[in-house]
Amino acid sequence: MITDEVPLLDHHCHGVVDADLDRPAFEALLTEAPTAHPGRSGFDSLLGAAVLRWCAPLLDLEPHCDPERYLARRWELGWSEVSSRLLRAAGVDTWLVDTGYSSVSLTTPAELAGLGGGVAHEILRLEQVFEEVSRTADAAGLAAAVEAAVRTRGAHAVGLKSIVAYRTGLELPAQPPTAAEFTRAADTWLREGDGRLANPVLLGWLAHLGVRVGAELGLPLQLHTGFGDPDLRLQRADPLLLSDFLSATRHGSATVMLLHCWPFHRNAGYLAHVYGQVRVDVGLAVPYVGERAHEVLAELLELAPFSSVCYSSDGYGLPELLFLGAKLWRRGLGRLVDTWLADDALPLRTAERLVHGIAAGNAAKVYIHARPNGPTG
Amino acid sequence: MITDEVPLLDHHCHGVVDADLDRPAFEALLTEAPTAHPGRSGFDSLLGAAVLRWCAPLLDLEPHCDPERYLARRWELGWSEVSSRLLRAAGVDTWLVDTGYSSVSLTTPAELAGLGGGVAHEILRLEQVFEEVSRTADAAGLAAAVEAAVRTRGAHAVGLKSIVAYRTGLELPAQPPTAAEFTRAADTWLREGDGRLANPVLLGWLAHLGVRVGAELGLPLQLHTGFGDPDLRLQRADPLLLSDFLSATRHGSATVMLLHCWPFHRNAGYLAHVYGQVRVDVGLAVPYVGERAHEVLAELLELAPFSSVCYSSDGYGLPELLFLGAKLWRRGLGRLVDTWLADDALPLRTAERLVHGIAAGNAAKVYIHARPNGPTG
């Protein structure tokens, strides 16, 4: 396939668990469901089938082996060897790692690159910076302190990320709140809140900060959209809700990355079509939907310009997810583009540009080449 | 195909009309449109094409015969013989029959099983129980009387069903109303209403009753979602609107079945992924979309765990719909799974488990095996 050997830039992933996992712990990471359910197994899905099909041979097992066999071999080899084999098989040479909170211990970006080869850079989670700074700031000084922290920590990162979809949803305001509105909201939140940022005024301010400071420092702003765990309400994570925000911020030099997007990936493709600052991916979806990756990618590409689409796995915790993101992306996009070539819909040079752009080039332009002095992290 | 011979449990269907049908009456049942329209024929669609392709041979006609020929032969054989031939050809051994209101006379569950073979059980329509009980109750006694009736009648059923999507939409509250809120709403509704339950407080209470009593009696709660006749507003039937309700009820032992779901079947698959108590089908859609069934099933399976998907036809009135649900499901899922086998994405034993689970096993677990003493209806 045309995608077989192309090196990838995984522009949105997380670390892997730095410990051996028993079956419940492994299965808990093989689903976005928050709790185990009797009679449900994470293997019982297209994702589970893909783990047994594609990961097992990398652990010297037959494809399609039993979950028990797979997990026993995983334990036998140890998390570090397993991670190294799977991550190296992904063919990724650059990892952009979201270092936001995690309920389990994960590898650092440097450790991830050590295991998987290539280099890793950090993506800075805005809500986490805000929450950390808020522990020692008062309402009057909060905005300045958060901005200073984003600038300081952003100097060591290649991108910013907001998970506002999980907090109040994506209906961000076209304009940031005024200073007075911010202070009033901050004052109430600091007095009455539990430290978790879920105030729409403060979150709107923070997203606009991300665009403003991101443009200045050459840091794209990633926004979680679509599919994720049920802490979010999926209908509030439709990227179309960002329309006012994207329209208002389209004339600057900021780049906005819409992550995941499924099942709203056609909507995201439309936004990438009409707003030049928008980039999109179908990370997370690609490993989960297994054999259906080509169809999800095809729907995204109906409207999305080729230069707006980026590869990511959104793998979290399990190296299987970071590998399968890559493997199923190669398989899905490869099948799609090979069909287009066979139907003479594209010439080979356009197909290659499309594939290399999505694999790495489009992301490299905005994360790596756009930095005034390159990443320093 | 891998699905050719697998016996089905049709977990959501209705009776068939127990009379011979002329063309207008037949065509009225071949569409969800409420009124006939000049120049429109129910045969003029993928569903209509499927009737002529797949049902005609069962009536000793050539495939693709003219509608006139088909209807003449149908009349000649008589509704009972036609129903028997079509229903038996469905290969269904268990029918779960929604016995809610119908504007036309339909077979009882026992009559349906008599015609089609196998056994039939009843699904109890909650709104109908509520409306019947309300005719002789006052506001103070209504809640207890409805609950008692649901328990009494539920003892003879294998599941409960709510059509709240048709009344106020699926945005159900996370918590049921308090007793005082219920009584106030009931009082107003009994005095001012026309006997049709369309009050959001009462409907929210009833859905929570369904979950609570259903869990206790081992009766899954079916919820109509998605596509149906235009008594509903499709945008209020998006299953994502159930998120708060599903989140709040996920720790109990209730099972919630999302019926139909099209065109929101990807959303429904997401809910089945993140909430362990959720099951999904694409009944009604499967016969209607004809040759497209494999694609609709594929989209559902992107996120839905294999063990969460159930077969149903939602056939109503015409035995053609109960047969085509089965035939097109076999054809659509068979094509899909055979492709996955050919691409070596799944091993045969996983494919067989998937097929048998969707065909009958997943539904049998929650409707039949979960009953404390089995169905008594």
Next chain:
Amino acid sequence: MITDEVPLLDHHCHGVVDADLDRPAFEALLTEAPTAHPGRSGFDSLLGAAVLRWCAPLLDLEPHCDPERYLARRWELGWSEVSSRLLRAAGVDTWLVDTGYSSVSLTTPAELAGLGGGVAHEILRLEQVFEEVSRTADAAGLAAAVEAAVRTRGAHAVGLKSIVAYRTGLELPAQPPTAAEFTRAADTWLREGDGRLANPVLLGWLAHLGVRVGAELGLPLQLHTGFGDPDLRLQRADPLLLSDFLSATRHGSATVMLLHCWPFHRNAGYLAHVYGQVRVDVGLAVPYVGERAHEVLAELLELAPFSSVCYSSDGYGLPELLFLGAKLWRRGLGRLVDTWLADDALPLRTAERLVHGIAAGNAAKVYIHARPNGPTG
């Protein structure tokens, strides 16, 4: 393919630019994005690939030539020769031309037909009539003056069009405002507005006028839905928002055409299924999605009756778009129907009726044959 030679009625298109275009001007018309963005090219998409694949040979170039070569040859031949070649290759014999505002100079309907062959008729943009009339009317006389103008100008047209999706979205009221409500809204709007009609009361009135007068004069009412430039908010252009309006107007003799619809084309298919007065197309989407046209058409046909679907390109400005609408429709629907024939899902005569209906017959019935005295424009 079964669609290769079938003559088309393009029931929704615009004129082409009557001047030669340099690269920025050409690319600006090859996207719905409002502004150029550094590093973005309109050629870098499925649409761009389709231009180079299918249009280049009509200008005596190799398929898949470079954009530079394509544009140079285009300039060399001149806009008139290029337009004539592309439009004639579309195989369209009737063009229904939306003559609404344009920021660039476009051919008239007569000029378009002169270039492309066949005949052209006008579609009258309601908001434009309203805005023109409002310049010389007062609030008390506005309703009557607009109705008179619609009647006068409608006598020379074959259809009406509303772009209310761009103004306040598709959530139209079931009933028009009262005369007093209209006058009050008109009074405020005339005093305070800038001449652009974006008042929901007045727009609701105008849509109902379109249905009422349209029914009387035999003029279908076209409604923009779905995808378009970002003057609209895509979530407010979901045709499901029209449900109340369609339900309230379903018993008259008006025809309502839902244009474009993507990415809500399944929703539109549902509306066409349940409301007999509704027709649908996936114009605009078809040329843009290139190789994906068969899938978009397939999703539309899941529920839409065959007799409710119409062909259009929604081509605007570039003759390439009017040609590719036709070319990709032939290719996409042809592939779909040929597969259905190969799978024996349809007989040839049904396939031919389906193809000819969508190509021209379904639209001809409501635009041309429904006119009391035929079009006079």
